[in-house]
Amino acid sequence: MLIIHDEVATALREKRGIVALESTVIAHGLSYPENLAIAHKLDHVIRQEGAIPALIALLDSNIHVGLESSQLEKLADPQSNVTKVSSKDIAFTLANKSMGATTVSATMLIAHRAGIKIFATGGIGGVHRGVEKSMDISTDLYELSRTPVAVVCAGAKSILDVPKTLEVLESLGVPVWGFGTNKFPEFFCPGELYNLDTYFMCINKLVSALKIHQDLGLKSGIVICQPVPAANALDKNIIENIIQEALKSADKAHIQGKAVTPFVLKEIMQKSQGKSLEANKALLLANATLAARIATKIIRE
Secondary structure, eight states: OEEEOHHHHHHHHTTOOEEEEOSHIIIIISOTTHHHHHHHHHHHHHHHTTOEEEEEEEETTEEEESOOHHHHHHHHOTTSOEEEEOGGGHHHHHHTTOEEEEOHHHHHHHHHHHTOOEEEOSOBOOBBTTHHHHOOBOHHHHHHHHOOOEEEESBBOTTBOHHHHHHHHHHTTOOEEEESOSBOOBTTBOOOSSBOSEEESOHHHHHHHHHHHHHTTOOSOEEEEOOOOGGGOOOHHHHHHHHHHHHHHHHHTTOOGGGHHHHHHHHHHHHTTTHHHHHHHHHHHHHHHHHHHHHHHHHHO
């Protein structure tokens, strides 16, 4: 059921740098045709750094690592009925012959099975606000504790409880490394409140540490986080106010569970007058570029 695209398979054999990409951002994160445009841009920036992109998705009862153009277009089509798939949903989605877009946890698991060690995304999932009542904690955190794939991101999504997310990662033994910052980034915002014990200003040192982690056979993944590009960073206070109002509106409308996140993100996009969308696209491209640089350098060492 695991179909590895010829180009990706060749890169694996030749020990070239490969960057895994999730498909949820294409199917659910951005609207058409911006989702298709960002997919092509991600492909381009990864290749510019000398690495091979491997977009992961579930199609026709198979797991695909690397897609053909026609498959990507089908995934991006708003008329396609695409299921959001975390690691726990893979078997069910395949058995039902549904089209599935992989989240962070599913992408990590599949990338590992395919032999890919570097993955670029926007932001990881984590502990949701109000966890005391909902017990809503993303599968991403648990997958990071047991799957040795390095995840390059802009921290955790802004709507999450960041300090609790960091505490859970600490408890699960997942390293969190900053690149170019000693603060944990907060997706749309650079981050200023949460110090990182481990950070790198030099990519060569980061790659050396990552290679040691992998060579030791440690079972956890690693969160490698960098801030959103400065030109696209949003004001934390403005974003926080929007989030608080959106959560209140969601509560009044009895919006719960998985429906809360897309509702809040839509509110952020509308009330930021589209600036959050530009920040999202900018950080996706920046993370893909960094992941490709890491992937090519670690292969050479």
